[in-house]
Amino acid sequence: MQFPALQPDSLGCEAAQQLPVAVVNEQHCIVQLNAVAGQRGIALNMALGTAAALCPNLQLLPYQPQLQLNILQSVAQQLYQVTADIALDPPDGLYIRLCNMLQLYQGLAGYWQALSRELKLLPYRYYYASGATPFAAKCLARQQLNLLTGEPDALATALNHSPLRFTELDTDSQQQLQRLGINTLGQLLALAQAELARRFDSSLLSYLGRLRGSFYHALHYIKPEHSFSRYVELLYDIIDTAVLSKPLQALLQQLEQQLQRINAACHQLQLSLLFRGMPAHRLSIGSAQGEYRAANWLKLCQLQLDKLKLTEPVSGLQLEVTAFVAQQSQSDDLFQPVPGAVSPLQLVSLLQARLGYHCVSGLTLQNQHLPEQASQRPLPLLAGKSAVTALALRPAFLLAKPQQLTETVEISHGPERLCPDGWALDAQRDYFIGRNSKGQWLWLYRTAQQQWFVQGIFS
Structure with a gap:
């Protein structure tokens, strides 16, 4: 499965879907672009000067390998609840093992229905293909065939018609094969191995062996994470905290999806506002009850963001959760027709977000006759000691x-x-x-x- 534009698709603002956006590498070539940029004539591997001449308002982003890897890992974690064996193929691919999941989903059609439902929750474009080996599936997915079938003949036909540029062969080997009149995988696979061994190095034979399945292809499958960490880079710098609600909501929705799948909640969020010319500003947002809904977390975050006075524009947002807790069922009155919109603990969380954590407390009486010691301020809604002395x-x-x-x-x-x-x-x-x-x-x-x-x- 290939994700051709992880960085542009991860931008958390509506303007990113309306403006042409492209990602440029160190060689000043276009390596990723969004759909709007493609409509303006921008293509992959195009020089930056040519792209700027075709589209003067093209928005450029630098290619960030670590950010690309982080996004790919987050996608794999999102899909882990549907399928078990997922291996990363940096910088933009995933290997997903199908054979051990077909019995659970009663066939390939049921499995793909569940997997595609999960993919629709993500903002990333993708292309896919099945294959008898990892390299075979990758070669077909790179061609954007979206071919998902268990028929060996159909897969073999598609693989034989694949151009060499979609393989893992290096550029020199491809050019040498093309000079010999070999332009497709079918032509290459038809040659004798002894002839290939005499003319080419061992890397070509190793690739063909793993492509056919005669050589073992080791994959390192991921393990589920018990934490949450997501980063979104803003298309333009933002100085108004109210405008941050849109990209923040996208991050919180991803958190809600993960918490729903594992039936969990969290009590604490770490929100970091990243700047270009100064250290990041970190906010700790808490919920006394424990929340999983994105809408409730967004209210708490907005109350803290409204109190901030930014001196420098924000260029990115980082959201982290380090601990999850099991969801607690809310026991409402059986005869209450409409439950309360805000529970007591939720109200405490809202007050703490607006006034400050240490500004909200409970009040209990102590067995002391002095007025300075007769009361105590514990955490809100905690049962305190009852006073023996009548005050x-x-x-x-x-x-x-x-x-x-x-x-x-x-x-x-x-x-x-x-x-x-x-x-x-x-x-x-x-x-x-x-x-x-x-x-x-x-x-x-x-x-x-x-x-x-x-x-x-x-x-």
Whole structure:
């Protein structure tokens, strides 16, 4: 299976589907292009100068081998849930073993239906072909035949008509064969091996042996990953965080597809904003409940992105998840006709994303008589300790630091004596409830030195 344009197809913006995009290698030749560029007359292996003359608004991207490999690995991981044996064929191909999957899908037609359904979820163009050996399938897929059959005669006929340029032979061997009048694989396979061994080196015989299946062709099949890492390069630099929602949504949808297949969720995302002239900015987005839906994660990401003030345009996005958890079923009330749109844990996650992780907490009572120690702020929605001491007539709002009383109040309740420091006489406090001229009910205390302070305010 061949993916001829992984880099252009991976661009996460709508403009990439409307503008001509091409990928250029170090030799200034076109190695990948999108459909719009092909319609403008751009072709593979075309020189950059010729391509620019044909299409002045051609958008160019540098060829990145590591990015190409990362995308190919992500495609293989996406397909792993449908088919078991997948081997990478860098830079743009995959070998998929069919024979051990046909019984599961009740034949080749059922298997291809399941595999193509998974491929439609990906934004990448692809061409495919089946073959008796890996090299045979690759040769037919390179010709974009989309030939999927188990008939040996049909595969042999297509392989015999294949031009030599679609094989793994080097350029010198192809030119030498063409000078001898050999232009197709059928003509090459008809020659005696002794004659080929006398005229060519061992690489030609090794290739033909693996093409026929007489030599063993080792493949290294991938293993499933228990993490998620995807990168998308933007077609143009973006300074507005609101515009990042579109490419980010594409990454989150890929994450949702992977989580759905393994029936999992995640509590934490690592989102990196990449710049050209400065280090990446990393955001940690959390969900107290654990999410797998892309729409819910997008809301949490947008709340954090809205707080950012970018000083430099963003050139790419990197999304990573290092740990998955099993999905927990939501137990709704049997007699509730419409379940709540937002669960308590989801609401906590939204508040943490908007206000900050440390700005949202729960509140529990402690078995302490001092007001500073009578309450505790644990994680939200956690069951706290119940207070044994009855805390009557306590204010709803305690000041972070007691403030000296500077106004006239009318005392209506008190005193209540509390001693913070081992009942020392000089540390005793006499608490009162009073009302000021504004109608506010204050919680006051008087020290042993007859100084008055405001400790809290009643709601």
